[in-house]
Amino acid sequence: MSEGHSPSLLRLTGRYFVLVFLIGTARAATAPLVTDVLPSGVPLPSPAPGFVLPPEDTGTELLGDVGGARSWLGRKGIRFNLQDVEEVWGLASGGLHPGPTYDGMTAATLLLETRRAFGWHDGLFNISAIQVRGRSLAGERLGSLNPVSGYDAGRTTRLFELWYGQGFFGNRLDIRVGTIDLDTEFLVSQNASLFLNASFGWPLSTSSNLYSGGPSWPFSAVGTRIKWSPAYPLVLMLAITDDNPTRGPFYSTLSPTRIDPSGTTFSTKGGTLFMGEAQLWVDAAQSLSGKDAPALPGTWKIGGLYDTGRFPDPRFDSQGGLLGSPDSSGTPLYHSGTWLGYVVLDQALWRTVGDPVKAINTFIRATMASGTRNRLTAEVEAGLTLQGFVPSRPNDVIGIGWGTGFFSHRAKENARDVIRFSDSSARLLMPENHIELTWQVSVRDYLTLQPDFQYFWNLGGQEPVKGAASVSRGAVLGLNMTTSF
Numbered sequence: 001m002s003e004g005h006s007p008s009l010l011r012l013t014g015r016y017f018v019l020v021f022l023i024g025t026a027r028a029a030t031a032p033l034v035t036d037v038l039p040s041g042v043p044l045p046s047p048a049p050g051f052v053l054p055p056e057d058t059g060t061e062l063l064g065d066v067g068g069a070r071s072w073l074g075r076k077g078i079r080f081n082l083q084d085v086e087e088v089w090g091l092a093s094g095g096l097h098p099g100p101t102y103d104g105m106t107a108a109t110l111l112l113e114t115r116r117a118f119g120w121h122d123g124l125f126n127i128s129a130i131q132v133r134g135r136s137l138a139g140e141r142l143g144s145l146n147p148v149s150g151y152d153a154g155r156t157t158r159l160f161e162l163w164y165g166q167g168f169f170g171n172r173l174d175i176r177v178g179t180i181d182l183d184t185e186f187l188v189s190q191n192a193s194l195f196l197n198a199s200f201g202w203p204l205s206t207s208s209n210l211y212s213g214g215p216s217w218p219f220s221a222v223g224t225r226i227k228w229s230p231a232y233p234l235v236l237m238l239a240i241t242d243d244n245p246t247r248g249p250f251y252s253t254l255s256p257t258r259i260d261p262s263g264t265t266f267s268t269k270g271g272t273l274f275m276g277e278a279q280l281w282v283d284a285a286q287s288l289s290g291k292d293a294p295a296l297p298g299t300w301k302i303g304g305l306y307d308t309g310r311f312p313d314p315r316f317d318s319q320g321g322l323l324g325s326p327d328s329s330g331t332p333l334y335h336s337g338t339w340l341g342y343v344v345l346d347q348a349l350w351r352t353v354g355d356p357v358k359a360i361n362t363f364i365r366a367t368m369a370s371g372t373r374n375r376l377t378a379e380v381e382a383g384l385t386l387q388g389f390v391p392s393r394p395n396d397v398i399g400i401g402w403g404t405g406f407f408s409h410r411a412k413e414n415a416r417d418v419i420r421f422s423d424s425s426a427r428l429l430m431p432e433n434h435i436e437l438t439w440q441v442s443v444r445d446y447l448t449l450q451p452d453f454q455y456f457w458n459l460g461g462q463e464p465v466k467g468a469a470s471v472s473r474g475a476v477l478g479l480n481m482t483t484s485f
Helices: 009-025 069-075 114-118 137-142 204-209 285-289 409-421
Strands: 078-094 099-113 123-134 156-168 173-180 221-231 234-242 272-283 297-317 332-351 359-369 376-387 397-407 433-444 447-457 473-484
Touching: 069 078, 078 137, 099 114, 099 137, 114 123, 137 473, 204 332, 204 359, 204 376, 297 409
Parallel strands: none
Antiparallel strands: 078 099, 078 473, 099 123, 123 156, 156 173, 173 221, 221 234, 234 272, 272 297, 297 332, 332 359, 359 376, 376 397, 397 433, 433 447, 447 473
Protein backbone atom coordinates (compact mmCIF):
# COMPACT_ATOMS: atom_id res chain seq x y z
CA MET A 1 0.00 0.00 0.00
CA SER A 2 2.01 4.57 -1.89
CA GLU A 3 2.88 4.09 -1.08
CA GLY A 4 8.75 9.18 2.84
CA HIS A 5 11.30 9.64 -0.01
CA SER A 6 14.75 9.57 1.52
CA PRO A 7 17.55 8.76 0.89
CA SER A 8 17.74 10.33 -2.57
CA LEU A 9 16.63 8.35 -5.60
CA LEU A 10 20.17 8.43 -6.99
CA ARG A 11 21.53 6.71 -3.91
CA LEU A 12 18.69 4.18 -3.87
CA THR A 13 19.13 3.41 -7.56
CA GLY A 14 22.87 2.95 -7.09
CA ARG A 15 22.25 0.50 -4.24
CA TYR A 16 19.76 -1.34 -6.44
CA PHE A 17 22.32 -1.88 -9.19
CA VAL A 18 25.01 -2.95 -6.75
CA LEU A 19 22.65 -5.38 -5.01
CA VAL A 20 21.88 -7.14 -8.28
CA PHE A 21 25.50 -8.31 -8.41
CA LEU A 22 26.12 -8.80 -4.71
CA ILE A 23 23.04 -10.75 -3.69
CA GLY A 24 24.81 -14.08 -3.71
CA THR A 25 27.56 -12.93 -1.32
CA ALA A 26 25.66 -10.93 1.30
CA ARG A 27 26.11 -12.40 4.76
CA ALA A 28 24.59 -9.93 7.23
CA ALA A 29 21.16 -9.68 8.81
CA THR A 30 18.24 -9.05 6.48
CA ALA A 31 16.83 -5.68 7.45
CA PRO A 32 14.25 -3.18 6.24
CA LEU A 33 15.14 0.39 5.55
CA VAL A 34 13.27 2.91 7.67
CA THR A 35 11.09 3.68 4.64
CA ASP A 36 9.44 0.27 5.06
CA VAL A 37 7.16 1.94 7.59
CA LEU A 38 5.51 4.04 4.88
CA PRO A 39 2.82 3.23 2.25
CA SER A 40 2.93 3.83 -1.49
CA GLY A 41 4.84 6.87 -2.65
CA VAL A 42 7.97 5.53 -0.98
CA PRO A 43 11.02 4.10 -2.75
CA LEU A 44 11.12 0.72 -1.06
CA PRO A 45 14.43 -1.10 -0.64
CA SER A 46 15.18 -3.80 -3.17
CA PRO A 47 13.90 -7.12 -1.75
CA ALA A 48 17.29 -8.81 -2.04
CA PRO A 49 17.57 -12.19 -0.29
CA GLY A 50 20.63 -11.07 1.66
CA PHE A 51 19.99 -7.36 1.99
CA VAL A 52 22.79 -5.89 4.10
CA LEU A 53 21.96 -3.27 6.68
CA PRO A 54 23.83 -0.28 5.20
CA PRO A 55 26.08 2.00 7.23
CA GLU A 56 24.00 4.77 8.73
CA ASP A 57 24.56 8.04 6.89
CA THR A 58 23.60 10.84 9.27
CA GLY A 59 23.88 13.28 6.36
CA THR A 60 20.57 11.92 5.08
CA GLU A 61 18.75 13.06 8.25
CA LEU A 62 17.85 16.61 9.22
CA LEU A 63 19.16 16.33 12.80
CA GLY A 64 22.39 14.65 11.67
CA ASP A 65 24.25 12.78 14.41
CA VAL A 66 22.36 14.61 17.19
CA GLY A 67 25.52 15.51 19.06
CA GLY A 68 27.03 12.03 18.60
CA ALA A 69 23.98 10.21 19.96
CA ARG A 70 23.27 8.31 16.76
CA SER A 71 26.88 7.12 16.46
CA TRP A 72 26.91 5.98 20.08
CA LEU A 73 23.62 4.12 19.67
CA GLY A 74 24.86 2.61 16.39
CA ARG A 75 27.83 1.06 18.17
CA LYS A 76 25.31 -0.59 20.51
CA GLY A 77 23.32 -1.92 17.53
CA ILE A 78 20.47 0.57 17.91
CA ARG A 79 19.03 2.72 15.15
CA PHE A 80 16.24 5.22 15.52
CA ASN A 81 14.54 7.11 12.74
CA LEU A 82 11.76 9.67 12.63
CA GLN A 83 9.96 10.52 9.39
CA ASP A 84 7.34 13.20 8.81
CA VAL A 85 5.04 13.58 5.82
CA GLU A 86 2.86 16.61 5.06
CA GLU A 87 0.45 16.65 2.12
CA VAL A 88 -1.99 19.19 0.71
CA TRP A 89 -4.52 18.18 -1.92
CA GLY A 90 -7.08 20.05 -3.95
CA LEU A 91 -9.95 18.85 -6.11
CA ALA A 92 -9.70 21.30 -9.00
CA SER A 93 -12.73 20.10 -10.96
CA GLY A 94 -15.39 17.39 -11.03
CA GLY A 95 -16.11 15.02 -8.17
CA LEU A 96 -18.41 15.84 -5.27
CA HIS A 97 -17.14 19.07 -3.70
CA PRO A 98 -14.14 20.91 -5.22
CA GLY A 99 -11.76 22.28 -2.62
CA PRO A 100 -8.66 21.54 -0.53
CA THR A 101 -7.77 18.95 2.12
CA TYR A 102 -4.73 18.15 4.25
CA ASP A 103 -3.26 14.87 5.48
CA GLY A 104 -0.05 13.99 7.22
CA MET A 105 1.87 11.26 9.02
CA THR A 106 4.70 10.86 11.48
CA ALA A 107 6.48 7.51 11.82
CA ALA A 108 9.06 6.38 14.37
CA THR A 109 11.15 3.24 13.87
CA LEU A 110 13.57 1.49 16.26
CA LEU A 111 15.90 -1.27 15.06
CA LEU A 112 18.12 -3.42 17.28
CA GLU A 113 20.90 -5.40 15.57
CA THR A 114 21.56 -8.29 17.97
CA ARG A 115 25.16 -8.95 16.87
CA ARG A 116 26.28 -5.50 18.00
CA ALA A 117 23.98 -5.45 20.99
CA PHE A 118 24.96 -8.75 22.62
CA GLY A 119 26.84 -10.91 20.12
CA TRP A 120 23.91 -12.87 18.65
CA HIS A 121 24.53 -13.07 14.90
CA ASP A 122 21.99 -12.34 12.17
CA GLY A 123 19.18 -11.23 14.48
CA LEU A 124 17.12 -8.06 14.13
CA PHE A 125 14.39 -6.61 16.35
CA ASN A 126 12.04 -4.04 14.84
CA ILE A 127 9.34 -1.85 16.38
CA SER A 128 7.57 1.07 14.74
CA ALA A 129 4.66 3.40 15.47
CA ILE A 130 2.73 5.83 13.29
CA GLN A 131 0.46 8.83 13.74
CA VAL A 132 -1.85 9.61 10.81
CA ARG A 133 -3.87 12.81 10.65
CA GLY A 134 -5.97 14.94 8.33
CA ARG A 135 -9.04 14.42 6.17
CA SER A 136 -9.89 12.21 3.22
CA LEU A 137 -10.04 13.92 -0.16
CA ALA A 138 -11.16 10.67 -1.80
CA GLY A 139 -14.09 10.20 0.58
CA GLU A 140 -15.17 13.78 1.26
CA ARG A 141 -14.53 15.61 -2.01
CA LEU A 142 -13.65 13.28 -4.88
CA GLY A 143 -15.82 10.19 -4.35
CA SER A 144 -13.25 7.74 -5.72
CA LEU A 145 -12.60 4.09 -4.90
CA ASN A 146 -8.83 4.65 -4.99
CA PRO A 147 -7.46 7.13 -2.41
CA VAL A 148 -5.23 9.78 -3.98
CA SER A 149 -2.65 9.08 -1.26
CA GLY A 150 -1.50 6.17 0.85
CA TYR A 151 -1.76 8.51 3.84
CA ASP A 152 -5.52 8.76 3.32
CA ALA A 153 -5.99 5.96 5.82
CA GLY A 154 -8.05 7.41 8.67
CA ARG A 155 -6.85 9.27 11.73
CA THR A 156 -4.94 7.08 14.13
CA THR A 157 -2.01 6.89 16.53
CA ARG A 158 -0.94 3.27 16.66
CA LEU A 159 1.67 0.59 16.93
CA PHE A 160 2.59 -0.42 13.41
CA GLU A 161 4.97 -3.39 13.43
CA LEU A 162 6.61 -5.44 16.18
CA TRP A 163 8.73 -8.38 15.03
CA TYR A 164 11.96 -10.28 15.44
CA GLY A 165 13.88 -11.53 12.41
CA GLN A 166 16.57 -14.24 12.40
CA GLY A 167 18.89 -15.20 9.56
CA PHE A 168 20.20 -18.74 8.98
CA PHE A 169 22.80 -20.33 6.66
CA GLY A 170 24.61 -17.09 5.96
CA ASN A 171 21.23 -15.39 5.82
CA ARG A 172 20.04 -17.32 2.79
CA LEU A 173 17.06 -18.15 5.00
CA ASP A 174 15.41 -15.31 6.93
CA ILE A 175 12.43 -15.71 9.28
CA ARG A 176 10.35 -12.99 10.93
CA VAL A 177 7.85 -13.56 13.73
CA GLY A 178 5.55 -10.96 15.26
CA THR A 179 3.03 -8.45 13.95
CA ILE A 180 3.89 -7.98 10.28
CA ASP A 181 2.86 -5.65 7.47
CA LEU A 182 2.94 -7.67 4.25
CA ASP A 183 2.81 -4.88 1.68
CA THR A 184 6.44 -3.85 2.09
CA GLU A 185 7.60 -7.17 0.63
CA PHE A 186 4.67 -8.93 -1.08
CA LEU A 187 2.78 -7.69 -4.14
CA VAL A 188 4.87 -4.52 -4.29
CA SER A 189 6.49 -2.90 -7.30
CA GLN A 190 9.77 -1.06 -6.73
CA ASN A 191 9.11 1.41 -9.53
CA ALA A 192 5.43 1.94 -8.67
CA SER A 193 6.43 3.06 -5.18
CA LEU A 194 7.31 6.48 -6.61
CA PHE A 195 3.61 7.28 -7.08
CA LEU A 196 1.33 8.70 -4.39
CA ASN A 197 -2.01 7.12 -5.31
CA ALA A 198 -2.64 4.33 -2.79
CA SER A 199 -3.40 1.76 -5.50
CA PHE A 200 0.26 1.75 -6.58
CA GLY A 201 1.11 0.30 -3.18
CA TRP A 202 -1.34 -2.26 -1.77
CA PRO A 203 -3.87 -2.56 -4.62
CA LEU A 204 -7.60 -1.93 -4.44
CA SER A 205 -8.34 -5.59 -5.14
CA THR A 206 -6.79 -6.62 -1.81
CA SER A 207 -7.75 -3.59 0.28
CA SER A 208 -11.41 -4.05 -0.78
CA ASN A 209 -11.62 -7.85 -0.77
CA LEU A 210 -9.93 -8.67 2.56
CA TYR A 211 -11.03 -7.96 6.13
CA SER A 212 -9.91 -4.44 7.12
CA GLY A 213 -7.87 -4.41 3.92
CA GLY A 214 -5.59 -7.21 5.12
CA PRO A 215 -2.20 -6.91 6.86
CA SER A 216 -1.19 -3.75 4.99
CA TRP A 217 -0.31 -0.19 5.90
CA PRO A 218 -1.33 1.15 8.40
CA PHE A 219 -2.21 -2.29 9.83
CA SER A 220 -0.16 -5.36 10.68
CA ALA A 221 -1.18 -8.87 11.70
CA VAL A 222 0.19 -11.60 13.94
CA GLY A 223 2.14 -14.14 11.93
CA THR A 224 5.41 -15.18 10.39
CA ARG A 225 7.29 -14.48 7.16
CA ILE A 226 9.88 -16.82 5.63
CA LYS A 227 12.29 -15.65 2.90
CA TRP A 228 14.58 -18.20 1.25
CA SER A 229 17.20 -17.74 -1.47
CA PRO A 230 17.93 -21.28 -2.72
CA ALA A 231 20.17 -19.98 -5.53
CA TYR A 232 20.77 -16.67 -7.21
CA PRO A 233 18.74 -15.19 -8.92
CA LEU A 234 15.68 -16.81 -7.26
CA VAL A 235 13.96 -15.65 -4.06
CA LEU A 236 11.01 -17.47 -2.47
CA MET A 237 8.78 -15.96 0.23
CA LEU A 238 5.91 -17.30 2.34
CA ALA A 239 3.80 -15.52 4.95
CA ILE A 240 1.19 -16.98 7.30
CA THR A 241 -0.77 -14.41 9.31
CA ASP A 242 -4.15 -13.71 10.84
CA ASP A 243 -6.40 -12.39 8.09
CA ASN A 244 -8.19 -9.65 10.07
CA PRO A 245 -5.86 -7.07 11.69
CA THR A 246 -8.66 -5.21 13.52
CA ARG A 247 -10.99 -8.18 14.30
CA GLY A 248 -13.84 -6.15 12.76
CA PRO A 249 -16.70 -7.44 10.57
CA PHE A 250 -16.37 -7.45 6.80
CA TYR A 251 -19.02 -4.72 6.50
CA SER A 252 -18.95 -1.99 9.14
CA THR A 253 -20.11 1.60 9.51
CA LEU A 254 -16.88 2.29 11.40
CA SER A 255 -13.52 2.69 9.69
CA PRO A 256 -10.89 0.04 10.53
CA THR A 257 -8.75 2.63 12.35
CA ARG A 258 -11.67 3.32 14.69
CA ILE A 259 -12.33 -0.38 15.33
CA ASP A 260 -8.71 -0.83 16.43
CA PRO A 261 -7.41 2.69 17.15
CA SER A 262 -4.15 1.64 18.88
CA GLY A 263 -2.87 -1.27 16.77
CA THR A 264 -2.71 -3.53 19.82
CA THR A 265 -5.60 -5.92 19.09
CA PHE A 266 -3.16 -8.70 18.08
CA SER A 267 -6.06 -10.70 16.68
CA THR A 268 -5.74 -14.48 16.24
CA LYS A 269 -9.46 -15.28 16.03
CA GLY A 270 -10.09 -14.71 12.33
CA GLY A 271 -9.21 -16.82 9.36
CA THR A 272 -5.66 -17.58 8.27
CA LEU A 273 -4.02 -15.75 5.40
CA PHE A 274 -1.42 -17.63 3.35
CA MET A 275 0.66 -15.56 0.94
CA GLY A 276 3.49 -16.74 -1.28
CA GLU A 277 5.72 -15.11 -3.85
CA ALA A 278 8.57 -16.10 -6.16
CA GLN A 279 10.98 -13.43 -7.40
CA LEU A 280 13.37 -13.77 -10.31
CA TRP A 281 16.18 -11.26 -10.80
CA VAL A 282 17.04 -10.70 -14.46
CA ASP A 283 19.33 -8.57 -16.63
CA ALA A 284 17.55 -7.60 -19.83
CA ALA A 285 20.49 -5.70 -21.33
CA GLN A 286 21.31 -8.26 -24.02
CA SER A 287 17.68 -8.63 -25.09
CA LEU A 288 16.96 -4.89 -25.20
CA SER A 289 20.28 -3.22 -26.07
CA GLY A 290 22.91 -5.78 -27.12
CA LYS A 291 25.57 -7.80 -25.35
CA ASP A 292 27.84 -4.83 -24.55
CA ALA A 293 25.10 -2.61 -23.12
CA PRO A 294 24.99 -1.50 -19.45
CA ALA A 295 23.11 -3.84 -17.14
CA LEU A 296 19.33 -3.41 -17.16
CA PRO A 297 18.21 -5.10 -13.92
CA GLY A 298 14.68 -6.24 -13.39
CA THR A 299 12.64 -8.19 -10.88
CA TRP A 300 9.84 -10.44 -12.12
CA LYS A 301 7.41 -11.74 -9.52
CA ILE A 302 4.53 -14.18 -9.40
CA GLY A 303 2.50 -14.82 -6.29
CA GLY A 304 -0.84 -15.37 -4.70
CA LEU A 305 -2.81 -15.54 -1.49
CA TYR A 306 -5.45 -17.77 0.04
CA ASP A 307 -7.62 -16.65 2.95
CA THR A 308 -9.53 -19.28 4.94
CA GLY A 309 -12.04 -16.74 6.31
CA ARG A 310 -15.69 -16.32 5.32
CA PHE A 311 -16.49 -13.86 2.54
CA PRO A 312 -19.78 -12.35 1.35
CA ASP A 313 -21.29 -13.14 -2.01
CA PRO A 314 -21.67 -9.98 -4.14
CA ARG A 315 -25.15 -10.94 -5.42
CA PHE A 316 -26.93 -13.59 -3.35
CA ASP A 317 -28.28 -13.43 0.19
CA SER A 318 -28.15 -16.05 2.94
CA GLN A 319 -31.47 -17.57 1.76
CA GLY A 320 -30.29 -17.93 -1.83
CA GLY A 321 -32.28 -14.92 -3.05
CA LEU A 322 -31.04 -11.75 -4.69
CA LEU A 323 -29.60 -9.05 -2.46
CA GLY A 324 -31.05 -6.41 -4.80
CA SER A 325 -34.60 -7.68 -4.29
CA PRO A 326 -36.98 -5.85 -1.91
CA ASP A 327 -37.73 -9.26 -0.35
CA SER A 328 -34.09 -9.94 0.49
CA SER A 329 -33.01 -10.37 4.10
CA GLY A 330 -30.07 -8.06 3.35
CA THR A 331 -27.65 -10.58 4.83
CA PRO A 332 -25.28 -11.88 2.15
CA LEU A 333 -24.46 -15.51 1.59
CA TYR A 334 -21.03 -16.21 3.03
CA HIS A 335 -18.49 -18.51 1.36
CA SER A 336 -15.51 -20.20 2.96
CA GLY A 337 -12.17 -19.02 1.63
CA THR A 338 -11.05 -16.71 -1.15
CA TRP A 339 -7.99 -16.41 -3.37
CA LEU A 340 -6.02 -13.91 -5.43
CA GLY A 341 -3.13 -14.34 -7.88
CA TYR A 342 -0.78 -11.70 -9.24
CA VAL A 343 2.23 -10.92 -11.40
CA VAL A 344 4.59 -7.94 -11.02
CA LEU A 345 7.19 -6.83 -13.53
CA ASP A 346 9.82 -4.20 -12.63
CA GLN A 347 12.29 -3.60 -15.42
CA ALA A 348 14.95 -1.08 -16.34
CA LEU A 349 14.59 -0.21 -20.04
CA TRP A 350 17.53 2.13 -20.55
CA ARG A 351 20.27 3.79 -18.51
CA THR A 352 23.59 5.53 -18.85
CA VAL A 353 26.80 4.43 -17.18
CA GLY A 354 28.44 7.78 -16.47
CA ASP A 355 27.69 10.47 -13.93
CA PRO A 356 25.02 11.80 -13.74
CA VAL A 357 22.96 8.66 -14.14
CA LYS A 358 19.96 8.72 -16.43
CA ALA A 359 17.51 5.83 -16.41
CA ILE A 360 14.11 4.80 -17.75
CA ASN A 361 12.22 2.11 -15.83
CA THR A 362 8.82 0.52 -16.23
CA PHE A 363 6.43 -1.53 -14.12
CA ILE A 364 3.34 -3.62 -14.74
CA ARG A 365 1.22 -5.33 -12.10
CA ALA A 366 -1.91 -7.41 -12.65
CA THR A 367 -4.14 -9.25 -10.16
CA MET A 368 -6.96 -11.75 -10.55
CA ALA A 369 -9.33 -12.89 -7.79
CA SER A 370 -12.36 -15.11 -7.15
CA GLY A 371 -15.56 -13.85 -8.77
CA THR A 372 -17.96 -15.47 -6.29
CA ARG A 373 -16.36 -14.01 -3.15
CA ASN A 374 -15.21 -10.57 -4.29
CA ARG A 375 -16.63 -7.41 -5.83
CA LEU A 376 -13.34 -6.71 -7.61
CA THR A 377 -11.86 -9.59 -9.58
CA ALA A 378 -9.08 -7.99 -11.63
CA GLU A 379 -6.80 -4.97 -11.47
CA VAL A 380 -3.96 -3.53 -13.54
CA GLU A 381 -1.37 -0.83 -12.85
CA ALA A 382 1.42 0.23 -15.21
CA GLY A 383 3.79 3.14 -15.66
CA LEU A 384 7.15 4.66 -16.48
CA THR A 385 9.71 6.46 -14.33
CA LEU A 386 12.48 8.70 -15.67
CA GLN A 387 15.48 9.65 -13.55
CA GLY A 388 18.03 12.36 -14.34
CA PHE A 389 16.11 14.02 -17.19
CA VAL A 390 15.50 17.34 -15.40
CA PRO A 391 18.40 19.70 -16.31
CA SER A 392 20.83 20.27 -13.42
CA ARG A 393 18.77 17.96 -11.17
CA PRO A 394 20.22 14.43 -11.50
CA ASN A 395 18.40 13.07 -8.44
CA ASP A 396 14.89 14.09 -9.51
CA VAL A 397 12.48 11.46 -10.84
CA ILE A 398 9.44 11.98 -13.05
CA GLY A 399 6.76 9.32 -13.39
CA ILE A 400 3.52 8.65 -15.21
CA GLY A 401 1.25 5.81 -14.11
CA TRP A 402 -2.21 4.41 -14.81
CA GLY A 403 -4.46 2.01 -12.96
CA THR A 404 -7.91 0.45 -13.12
CA GLY A 405 -9.96 -2.26 -11.41
CA PHE A 406 -12.67 -4.55 -12.80
CA PHE A 407 -15.83 -5.66 -11.01
CA SER A 408 -16.94 -9.27 -10.85
CA HIS A 409 -19.86 -10.50 -12.94
CA ARG A 410 -21.92 -11.03 -9.78
CA ALA A 411 -21.25 -7.51 -8.54
CA LYS A 412 -22.34 -6.03 -11.88
CA GLU A 413 -25.46 -8.21 -11.92
CA ASN A 414 -26.29 -7.06 -8.39
CA ALA A 415 -26.22 -3.44 -9.59
CA ARG A 416 -28.63 -4.40 -12.38
CA ASP A 417 -30.85 -6.17 -9.82
CA VAL A 418 -31.06 -2.98 -7.73
CA ILE A 419 -32.05 -0.94 -10.79
CA ARG A 420 -34.64 -3.51 -11.88
CA PHE A 421 -36.26 -4.09 -8.50
CA SER A 422 -36.13 -0.89 -6.50
CA ASP A 423 -34.04 2.05 -7.67
CA SER A 424 -34.12 3.12 -11.30
CA SER A 425 -31.78 6.04 -10.46
CA ALA A 426 -28.96 3.68 -9.46
CA ARG A 427 -26.04 3.32 -11.87
CA LEU A 428 -24.29 0.36 -13.45
CA LEU A 429 -20.78 -0.57 -12.36
CA MET A 430 -17.83 0.38 -14.56
CA PRO A 431 -14.06 0.28 -14.03
CA GLU A 432 -12.71 3.38 -12.29
CA ASN A 433 -9.57 4.65 -14.05
CA HIS A 434 -6.88 7.03 -12.85
CA ILE A 435 -3.76 8.56 -14.34
CA GLU A 436 -1.00 10.09 -12.23
CA LEU A 437 1.80 12.43 -13.27
CA THR A 438 4.33 13.07 -10.51
CA TRP A 439 7.72 14.76 -10.04
CA GLN A 440 9.87 13.88 -7.05
CA VAL A 441 12.26 16.75 -6.27
CA SER A 442 15.28 15.98 -4.10
CA VAL A 443 15.77 19.22 -2.17
CA ARG A 444 18.23 17.76 0.34
CA ASP A 445 19.23 14.19 1.21
CA TYR A 446 16.70 14.38 4.06
CA LEU A 447 13.97 16.41 2.29
CA THR A 448 11.89 15.79 -0.83
CA LEU A 449 9.03 17.69 -2.40
CA GLN A 450 6.66 15.95 -4.79
CA PRO A 451 4.10 17.91 -6.84
CA ASP A 452 1.45 15.58 -8.17
CA PHE A 453 -1.46 15.55 -10.64
CA GLN A 454 -4.13 12.85 -10.86
CA TYR A 455 -7.11 12.52 -13.16
CA PHE A 456 -10.01 10.09 -12.58
CA TRP A 457 -12.91 8.94 -14.69
CA ASN A 458 -15.86 6.67 -13.81
CA LEU A 459 -15.49 7.86 -10.22
CA GLY A 460 -16.74 5.39 -7.65
CA GLY A 461 -16.73 2.64 -10.26
CA GLN A 462 -20.09 3.76 -11.68
CA GLU A 463 -21.28 4.82 -15.12
CA PRO A 464 -21.41 8.59 -15.72
CA VAL A 465 -24.49 10.45 -14.51
CA LYS A 466 -26.75 11.38 -17.40
CA GLY A 467 -26.62 15.12 -17.94
CA ALA A 468 -23.86 15.55 -15.33
CA ALA A 469 -20.89 13.64 -16.70
CA SER A 470 -18.41 15.99 -15.01
CA VAL A 471 -19.40 14.53 -11.61
CA SER A 472 -17.97 11.20 -12.76
CA ARG A 473 -14.57 12.76 -13.45
CA GLY A 474 -12.10 14.52 -11.22
CA ALA A 475 -8.84 16.45 -11.53
CA VAL A 476 -6.65 16.53 -8.41
CA LEU A 477 -3.55 18.56 -7.61
CA GLY A 478 -1.29 17.73 -4.66
CA LEU A 479 2.03 18.37 -2.97
CA ASN A 480 3.90 15.93 -0.73
CA MET A 481 6.75 16.99 1.56
CA THR A 482 8.72 14.24 3.30
CA THR A 483 11.42 14.88 5.89
CA SER A 484 13.70 12.36 7.59
CA PHE A 485 14.89 13.47 11.02
